[in-house]
Amino acid sequence: xxxxxxxLIRLAKRAEMSKGRIYLIRICSIIIALILGCLPMVLTGxxxxxxxxxxxxxxxxxxxxxxxxxxxxxxxxxxxxxIAPCFKMRFWxxxxxxxxxxxxxFSTYFALFYADKIPHAPLLIIMFLxxxxxxxxxxxxxxxxxxxxxxxxxxxxxxxxxxAIGIVAWLQGGPWEGRKGSQLIPMFSDNARLPMVxxxxxxxxxxxxxxxxxxxxxxKTKQGYEIAVxxxxxxxxxxxxxxxxxxxxxxxxxxxxxxxxxxxIIVSGANFTLYKGVANGVGFTSITVAWLSQxxxxxxxxxxxxxxxxxxxxxxxxxxxxVPASIADxxxxxxxxxxxxxxxxxxxxxxxxxxxxxxxMA
Amino acid sequence: MENKCAIEMRxxxxxxxxVVANDSINLKLYRGEILALLGENGSGKTTLMNxxxxxxxxxxxxxxxxxxxxxIHSPREAYEYGIGMIHQHYKLIEVFSATQNIILGLNxxxxxxxxxxxxxxxxxxxxxxxxDPSKKVYDMSVSQKQTIEIVKMLYxxxxxxxxxxxxxxxxxxxTNKLFKVxxxxxxxxxxxxxxxxxxxxxxxxxxKVAVLRKGQYIGTVNTSETNPQALTDMMVGHAVSLxxxxxKYAEPKKKLIVEGLTCIDAEGIKKLDSVxxxxxxxxxxxxxxxxxxxxxxxxxxxxxxYPVKEGSIRFINDSGSEVELVxxxxxRIRATGVGMAFVPEDRLGMGLVGSMGxxxxxxxxxxxxxxxxxxxxxxxxxxxxxxxxxxxxxxPGVNYPVRRLSGGNVQKVxxxxxxxxxxxxxxxxxxxxxxxxxxxxxxxxxxxxxxxxGVAVVYVGEDLDVLLELADRILVLCGGQVAGVVDARNTTKxxxxxxxxxxxxxxxxxx
Numbered sequence: 120x121x122x123x124x125x126x127l128i129r130l131a132k133r134a135e136m137s138k139g140r141i142y143l144i145r146i147c148s149i150i151i152a153l154i155l156g157c158l159p160m161v162l163t164g165x166x167x168x169x170x171x172x173x174x175x176x177x178x179x180x181x182x183x184x185x186x187x188x189x190x191x192x193x194x195x196x197x198x199x200x201x202i203a204p205c206f207k208m209r210f211w212x213x214x215x216x217x218x219x220x221x222x223x224x225f226s227t228y229f230a231l232f233y234a235d236k237i238p239h240a241p242l243l244i245i246m247f248l249x250x251x252x253x254x255x256x257x258x259x260x261x262x263x264x265x266x267x268x269x270x271x272x273x274x275x276x277x278x279x280x281x282x283a284i285g286i287v288a289w290l291q292g293g294p295w296e297g298r299k300g301s302q303l304i305p306m307f308s309d310n311a312r313l314p315m316v317x318x319x320x321x322x323x324x325x326x327x328x329x330x331x332x333x334x335x336x337x338x339k340t341k342q343g344y345e346i347a348v349x350x351x352x353x354x355x356x357x358x359x360x361x362x363x364x365x366x367x368x369x370x371x372x373x374x375x376x377x378x379x380x381x382x383x384i385i386v387s388g389a390n391f392t393l394y395k396g397v398a399n400g401v402g403f404t405s406i407t408v409a410w411l412s413q414x415x416x417x418x419x420x421x422x423x424x425x426x427x428x429x430x431x432x433x434x435x436x437x438x439x440x441x442v443p444a445s446i447a448d449x450x451x452x453x454x455x456x457x458x459x460x461x462x463x464x465x466x467x468x469x470x471x472x473x474x475x476x477x478x479x480m481a
Numbered sequence: 482m483e484n485k486c487a488i489e490m491r492x493x494x495x496x497x498x499x500v501v502a503n504d505s506i507n508l509k510l511y512r513g514e515i516l517a518l519l520g521e522n523g524s525g526k527t528t529l530m531n532x533x534x535x536x537x538x539x540x541x542x543x544x545x546x547x548x549x550x551x552x553i554h555s556p557r558e559a560y561e562y563g564i565g566m567i568h569q570h571y572k573l574i575e576v577f578s579a580t581q582n583i584i585l586g587l588n589x590x591x592x593x594x595x596x597x598x599x600x601x602x603x604x605x606x607x608x609x610x611x612x613d614p615s616k617k618v619y620d621m622s623v624s625q626k627q628t629i630e631i632v633k634m635l636y637x638x639x640x641x642x643x644x645x646x647x648x649x650x651x652x653x654x655x656t657n658k659l660f661k662v663x664x665x666x667x668x669x670x671x672x673x674x675x676x677x678x679x680x681x682x683x684x685x686x687x688x689k690v691a692v693l694r695k696g697q698y699i700g701t702v703n704t705s706e707t708n709p710q711a712l713t714d715m716m717v718g719h720a721v722s723l724x725x726x727x728x729k730y731a732e733p734k735k736k737l738i739v740e741g742l743t744c745i746d747a748e749g750i751k752k753l754d755s756v757x758x759x760x761x762x763x764x765x766x767x768x769x770x771x772x773x774x775x776x777x778x779x780x781x782x783x784x785x786x787y788p789v790k791e792g793s794i795r796f797i798n799d800s801g802s803e804v805e806l807v808x809x810x811x812x813r814i815r816a817t818g819v820g821m822a823f824v825p826e827d828r829l830g831m832g833l834v835g836s837m838g839x840x841x842x843x844x845x846x847x848x849x850x851x852x853x854x855x856x857x858x859x860x861x862x863x864x865x866x867x868x869x870x871x872x873x874x875x876x877p878g879v880n881y882p883v884r885r886l887s888g889g890n891v892q893k894v895x896x897x898x899x900x901x902x903x904x905x906x907x908x909x910x911x912x913x914x915x916x917x918x919x920x921x922x923x924x925x926x927x928x929x930x931x932x933x934x935g936v937a938v939v940y941v942g943e944d945l946d947v948l949l950e951l952a953d954r955i956l957v958l959c960g961g962q963v964a965g966v967v968d969a970r971n972t973t974k975x976x977x978x979x980x981x982x983x984x985x986x987x988x989x990x991x992x
Contacts, residue, residue: 339855339856340856341854341856343856344844344848344856347834347836347837347841348834348845351835352830352834354831355830355831355833355834357786357811358784358823358845359811360810360849361812362810
């Protein structure tokens with residue numbers, strides 16, 4: 120009959136795998152990613168082993184490096200926590216970048232104009248609250264339109280990023296400009312800077328608190344349950360009597376508020392000023408963190424640290440071995456690719472043609 | 482003049498896993514003829530035709546075109562043999578014009594739009610289609626989209642056309658227009674198959690009728706020598722005894738009154754047209770009808786999930802007072818204390834959360850319970866364990882994702898949860914679809930047990946044999962209207978079958 124027409128490779132769904140094998144596949148995928156990551160290094164004439172060891176040394180070997188790495192990891196972790204509930208709901212919020220920026224703008228307002236009027240602690244609290252409020256409102260807009268008119272949230276949240284960045288550009292060159300013609304907003308006074316704890320700004324404590332908060336929120340609360348049901352099937356949620364539009368708006372409010380807090384941490388804990396690139400791609404990189412950790416908040420700590428090690432280490436790589444720091448982005452990309460494809464192999468198996476025939480004969 | 486045989490299918494068999502969709506079927510298509518392929522849902526009509534259009538390959542059997550054996554491995558090869566199929570769901574690109582859609586996927590080296598447009602016009606004039614070749618698809622009605630699909634096939638030189646339930650989405654006027662062009666194409670010597678389960682259309686348009694029933698080929702008759710009654714008999718077959726236990730409840734009372742219920746979908750098509758009926762306690766009210774006659778909308782309207790245009794749905798409390806349900810959301814209906822349970826047709830897409838285990842799914846009804854923001858997991862977990870044991874659900878544990886369970890076990894979880902809510906009204910849609918015999922009987926017994934507890938059960942089903950033995954009364958829907966309500970103990974399969982296809986002369990006089 121039609122044997123010649125059987126495709127060379129077919130896909131079939133796999134039965135459930137054991138937990139151990141799933142983790143084995145995931146670890147293998149990370150190893151494969153690191154091996155594939157050697158390729159661009161070899162192409163640029165670098166010894167991959169030397170490069171990897173420089174990356175590790177440059178990010179972890181000394182306390183001062185480690186602190187810098189952690190400082191890089193804090194916003195990634197915080198922002199991954201922010202977007203996790205949205206992604207669980209299958210609401211593709213890629214607007215964290217803008218929500219961070221708006222949070223930073225509101226905090227900066229108080230840092231610039233009230234630093235000499237309000238004492239340290241209340242000022243910081245006001246900055247955090249205003250940052251959270253700004254991020255929440257910025258996130259609410261696309262959620263409202265999605266709930267009301269079913270607009271596409273991916274495009275909407277993405278476009279909101281550029282508006283937020285545009286606002287900062289305007290502030291930088293206009294009303295908040297420090298020295299005329301500098302296009303820069305003045306540095307924050309010490310009164311508006313986050314205190315240091317163990318040598319790193321106290322943002323890390325906030326991030327760890329958020330990790331625990333997210334875990335409880337997603338797994339133990341009624342609202343977390345609602346989010347999970349909507350993510351599985353909107354129809355089921357409606358059948359169960361959930362108000363899907365309202366839940367979407369509420370979830371985005373929470374997500375935006377956390378992003379806004381991350382914005383506050385960035386301006387008052389790391390940069391001490393506001394500029395156009397304040398979010399610096401964190402809103403996008405954190406999507407990688409959230410996916411790689413499968414929306415598990417504790418896994419996010421590890422993943423955000425790995426990405427921060429790559430980023431910090433790559434900077435050292437650039438200064439020591441003249442290898443472009445963007446090598447870190449390439450490796451991150453390969454890592455994401457490998458981990459996502461490992462999910463594919465966990466769910467599907469490949470059947471080759473000749474093997475297929477044997478099965479048919481058996 | 483004797484018409485020439487275009488396609489012959491011999492002993493075609495197709496299996497999907499354990500299910501035999503087509504069992505050794507023989508079929509002949511002649512040029513210059515319209516063949517109606519008739520059968521109930523799941524009788525294997527579409528599967529059979531999909532093997533002609535290259536979507537499936539038969540497990541056994543042979544296909545001949547013009548007396549020469551052919552193998553069709555893909556839709557593209559089907560085109561090459563001049564076979565074109567118009568599916569129920571159109572595959573058009575909204576932002577393209579009619580002509581662009583028609584030439585899409587053709588690979589003849591160059592793309593000459595104006596020449597193509599001319600050819601499209603020619604085809605349209607020849608058979609009497611009315612389309613504007615440069616109009617964009619998003620501006621078109623459903624019937625115009627269908628026309629494009631047909632012209633697309635003709636443009637590719639198809640002389641054997643298969644239409645899968647072409648009238649399901651059309652108004653009567655559009656249907657007449659379609660039939661006119663079909664007849665024109667027939668005159669031109671094309672072989673045409675229409676898949677349908679509407680008897681009056683079969684009588685209107687076809688020359689021959691081939692009937693399938695549960696994957697079996699029943700026979701082919703000339704339309705001029707048959708009548709709707711004879712076709713119904715071929716389609717539904719003789720009643721099969723299933724021995725479902727059907728006790729009688731002592732004193733049925735009115736529980737739910739539906740009056741003049743009318744629903745309109747997003748496209749403005751009437752899905753329900755002044756539907757009125759009552760449901761009684763201690764009774765299983767069967768709902769029969771060809772799929773898409775409004776069963777889904779009826780149940781969803783009753784549960785507050787489908788918008789109601791007009792009419793009322795009243796629930797009668799034990800004290801005799803009435804609660805109007807129209808206009809309430811599912812949440813509000815629950816809040817008013819109306820004990821309504823619903824087993825929807827789409828089990829994993831509507832009734833359950835596939836990624837969660839039994840516990841998570843039991844919670845779907847009770848997650849709001851208790852004060853505070855935290856979930857109360859204890860009760861749902863106990864319930865999950867109870868359902869697991871009582872209904873013999875095969876699962877490794879109560880936290881194992883239900884999506885990974887077999888269809889029968891998924892349904893047990895869903896029915897178990899709904900019954901556990903101790904409803905006064907239990908609505909079920911296709912409760913045994915896809916289940917094996919044993920599980921089906923488990924479900925029948927559960928429903929009968931509920932009935933004997935005084936619950937008003939509404940059972941939407943597709944298997945008439947089951948409806949006749951399980952239900953006390955049967956409400957027959959046809960095209961969104963009530964074709965009649967019959968006493969299930971004193972009716973016949975033929976009678977219900979005729980009402981489903983609206984060839985009832987006596988109306989619903991059996992109440």
